[in-house]
Amino acid sequence: MKKTDLLIIGGSAGGLLTATAARKLYGDIKITLIRKNKKVMVPCGIPYIFGTLNDTSKNQIPDALLSNAGVELLIDEVVKIDRDKKMVITADNTEIEYDKLVIATGSLPIVPKFIKGYDLENVFPIVKDEEYLKDILEKVKNMSDIVVIGGGFIGVEFAEQMKMAGKNVTLVEVADKCLWQAFDEEFSSDAEEQLKNNGVIVKTKTKVEEIIGDTKVKEVKLSNGETIKADAVILGMGVSPNSVLAKDAGIKVNEKAAIIVDEYMRTNDSDIFAVGDCTEKKCFFTGKNTPILLASTAAMEAKIAACNLFQLKYVRKIKGTISAFSTKVFDKAFAAAGLTERKAKEEGFDIVIGRASTMDKHPGSLPNTGKIDIKLIFAKDTGIILGAQISGGDSIGEMVNILSMAVQNSMTANELNTYQVATHPLLTASPIAYPINAAALDALTKLNK
Amino acid sequence: MKKTDLLIIGGSAGGLLTATAARKLYGDIKITLIRKNKKVMVPCGIPYIFGTLNDTSKNQIPDALLSNAGVELLIDEVVKIDRDKKMVITADNTEIEYDKLVIATGSLPIVPKFIKGYDLENVFPIVKDEEYLKDILEKVKNMSDIVVIGGGFIGVEFAEQMKMAGKNVTLVEVADKCLWQAFDEEFSSDAEEQLKNNGVIVKTKTKVEEIIGDTKVKEVKLSNGETIKADAVILGMGVSPNSVLAKDAGIKVNEKAAIIVDEYMRTNDSDIFAVGDCTEKKCFFTGKNTPILLASTAAMEAKIAACNLFQLKYVRKIKGTISAFSTKVFDKAFAAAGLTERKAKEEGFDIVIGRASTMDKHPGSLPNTGKIDIKLIFAKDTGIILGAQISGGDSIGEMVNILSMAVQNSMTANELNTYQVATHPLLTASPIAYPINAAALDALTKLNK
Structure with missing residues (x-):
C-alpha cells in the first residue's frame, strides 16, 4: 500500500x-x-x-x-x-x-453522435493525447481537403493552421458568426474576414447534415444542400x-x-x-x-x-469566471474579457458602450505599427465595467489582461478614464490615445447623458 | 479682443x-x-x-x-x-x-551650467522643437563620435538609437547604474548589458568634468581621468x-x-x-x-x-503618480510600475519580494519565444503590491500596465496569485506559468513565514 x-x-x-x-x-x-x-x-x-x-x-x-x-x-x-x-x-x-x-x-471532446457518419475513419475529435495527435498529423500530411466543424476557438485555430499548412479548408458553424460566444458581431465578423481573406472557406448559419464515406470520410453534406469534398473532418464542437x-x-x-x-x-x-x-x-x-x-x-x-488544501488560508475574492480569451487569426489578434454586449443585454443589464481606435505604437510612422480597436461595456448607472473586446497586433494579448483585472476589480469608466499607464513609442499606443483610457472617456460622455 | x-x-x-x-x-x-x-x-x-x-x-x-x-x-x-x-x-x-x-x-531640459564647456557648439540639450531637432539630425549625420551624458530613459534611448545609426557612442552616468531610478540593480544591470553587448560604451559612477573644444566640442573629460573624442554631446540630464x-x-x-x-x-x-x-x-x-x-x-x-473644468464631476480616485515606465534597449524591453525595492526600503516599508521567470509564448518551441523576468514587491504585513519590474519581449509593454493597475487598486499577493488572465500560445506565457500569478505565489510563500 x-x-x-x-x-x-x-x-x-x-x-x-x-x-x-x-x-x-x-x-x-x-x-x-x-x-x-x-x-x-x-x-x-x-x-x-x-x-x-x-x-x-x-x-x-x-x-x-x-x-x-x-x-x-x-x-x-x-x-x-x-x-x-x-x-x-x-x-x-x-x-x-x-x-x-x-x-x-x-x-x-464532444462527439456528435447525432450526425450520421460521425464515426467514419478520418473524422477526428481532438483528444489531448500525443500518440493520437501524432497519428492525425501523419495522416493529414498527404490530404488536401479538410472540413472543420465548429467555429469556436478550437475550430477557428485549426482552420487557420490547416490553411497555413497548405490545405483547402472549409469551416462550418451553425451560428450566425464564428466566435460568437466570446465576441459581438463587429469583432467576430472581423475575425471571419481574416479567415476568408487568407483563403479559408467559412460557412456560417450552416449545419452538417451528414458525413459521407464508406469506411473513410469522403464528403460532408451541409444543410444548404452543398456537398463538400473532405479527406478529413476535424471536430471542434466543444468539450x-x-x-x-x-x-x-x-x-x-x-x-x-x-x-x-x-x-x-x-x-x-x-x-x-x-x-x-x-x-x-x-x-x-x-x-x-x-x-x-x-x-x-x-x-x-x-x-x-x-x-487551501489543508486549511482555508487564502480567502478567495473573485468568486466566478471572468471568461478571458485571446486568439490570433493569421496576422490579427482578438481578445475579450467579461460579458459581451449581447450577453450583458440578455442578462438584463442597462449598458453603455465606449469605443476607441488607435495605433499600437507612436508615432504611427514606426515600423510594424498596427491598429487597435477596443470596445468597453459598462453598466449604465454605476459605470462599472462588464466586458471588453479588443483586436489588433500581438500587444492586445496582454492588454486584455488589464481589462480582465479591471473587471475583477469592478472598476468604473471614471477610474479607467484616468487609469495610469506606462507608454513607450515602440511598445504601446500614445499616452494621448491610449485605448483603454480613450474608450472609457467615450463611455463617460454617454453615461453623463 | x-x-x-x-x-x-x-x-x-x-x-x-x-x-x-x-x-x-x-x-x-x-x-x-x-x-x-x-x-x-x-x-x-x-x-x-x-x-x-x-x-x-x-x-x-x-x-x-x-x-x-x-x-x-x-x-x-x-x-x-x-x-x-x-x-x-x-x-x-x-x-x-x-x-x-x-x-x-x-x-x-536641464542644462548643466556647472560643467565647463556646456555651451560649446554641438552640445545639445534635447528641446522638443522640430526645427531644432532637424538641425541636430543633419549635423550628426556626418559625425562619428557621440557622448551622451545621463543614463536615464532619454540618455539610454539616445545612446541606443545613435548606436543603431552607426555612431561610436559613450554613455556617461554619475550613479552606479543606468536607469537606477526606475529599476533595481538586477534589471538595470541587464539593461546596461544590452547596451554593452550592442557596442555602446557605458561609463557609470563617472562624472563629466569638462566639455572641451574651441567653438565646437572636441572631447569630453571624465572624472576617471579619461578624455573621450566627441563630435557631439547629447544632454540627457533630466528636465x-x-x-x-x-x-x-x-x-x-x-x-x-x-x-x-x-x-x-x-x-x-x-x-x-x-x-x-x-x-x-x-x-x-x-x-x-x-x-x-x-x-x-x-x-x-x-x-x-x-x-472637472467647469464643476467637479468626476471624483479622482488615484491621488498620486504611480511612476509607470517602459523602454526598449535593442531587442529587450524593460518596464516598471510603483516603487523599486530600494525606494520601498528607503521609505520605510517592510517588504517581501516575489519573482518568476518564464517564456512569453507556450510551448516555448514556438518561433520568436523570449524569456520574461518579473519581480514584484509587496508590503509584508498586508501583502499589498508596492511595485513591479519586468524585462522581456514587447509584450511586457502592456504587462506593466496590468501591474500599474494592480498598484492603483492596492491589490494583494493573494489576489494576484489567482487573478484570472487570458492566455494564448502565440501571445502570452502559459497559464501554468503566467508570470504575475507565479511571482505572487512566490511572494505568498514568504509572506506566510
Missing part, C-alpha cells in the same frame, strides 16, 4: 499546477500525480501542431516541472476512488492512500467534463456532469478537491453556471485549491 | 488631450489652444528620430487631432496672464479672454518645469518651480488649471513630491482637468 499526503489525478494544467503550487506552499509533504498519458500536450497549443509547430513533440509540457518540484509521477489510470478508505485503486492494481485528493480529470470517476465515487456532479465544488474547489467530500475542466464554473457577474472551459481558468482554480 | 470658453497654453500631450477631452465632454463650447511650435513632436518619440525614424517629420503629432475636434489653434506665445481680467496677452499682442485657463507649458509664465502671474509654484495644484489640477486661482510636466507630482504611496515627468502622467492629468 502506497501512501501520499497529496494525490492528484490528472496531469494537464489543473493537476500540474496544483502539484507545483502545493510544493511551494507546504515544503516537504509527499505529493503524487497520476496521469494516463505518457506525455502531456500543452492543451492550447494543440492546433499549432498542425501548422506552426508541425511536430507533436514540440508541444509537450516538460515533466521536469514535476521532477524539479519533487512530485512523484505515476503513469497509470485511477479506476476507483474509495472515499471511506481515503484510497484510490489504479488500472495497475496499485492502491494509494491519500490525505487530500485533487481530481483534475479534465474534459473530453464536456470528464467526471465519471468522481461520480462513481459519489462525488456530486451537476446536470452537465461537471463536478460541483465550493468556492475553495472542495467537493462534497471535504478531503477531495476538484479543479479545471471537470468542475462546474460560475459566471462572475451572475453566479450562474457557465460552460467556459479554459486552461487559464483551470490554472486559477488549481492555485485556489493548492492554497 | 478675442474671447474663448477654454484657453489652453501648450500643445504637447497635456494641452492637446485637455482640448480633445473637453470637446468630447462639453459639446460646443469654444476651445482655443495656443502653442509656440509650428509642429508638435511626439515627446517620447524624439530619441527615435535619430535612428529608427531618421526624419523629424515622421515624429509629428498631427494637428488634425485638434482641427477634427474643432479646437482653434493659434501659433503664438503667451507672454502674460492677467488673472484679474481673466485674459492673456500674446507675443503678437493679441488679447484673449478666457472662462477657464489650462497651463500646459511642459518642461525644459525641469517650465513655469515662469504662471509664476509671473502669481500662480504658486514649489521650490522646484513646479506649479502647485490640487487633486483636480486646479492652481491657487480656481479658474486656472495646470497639467503635465509644469505641475507638481505626488507619489502614490507617500504623497511626497516626486520629480517623475512623463507624457503618460501628463495625459492622465489632462483628463482629470478636462473632466
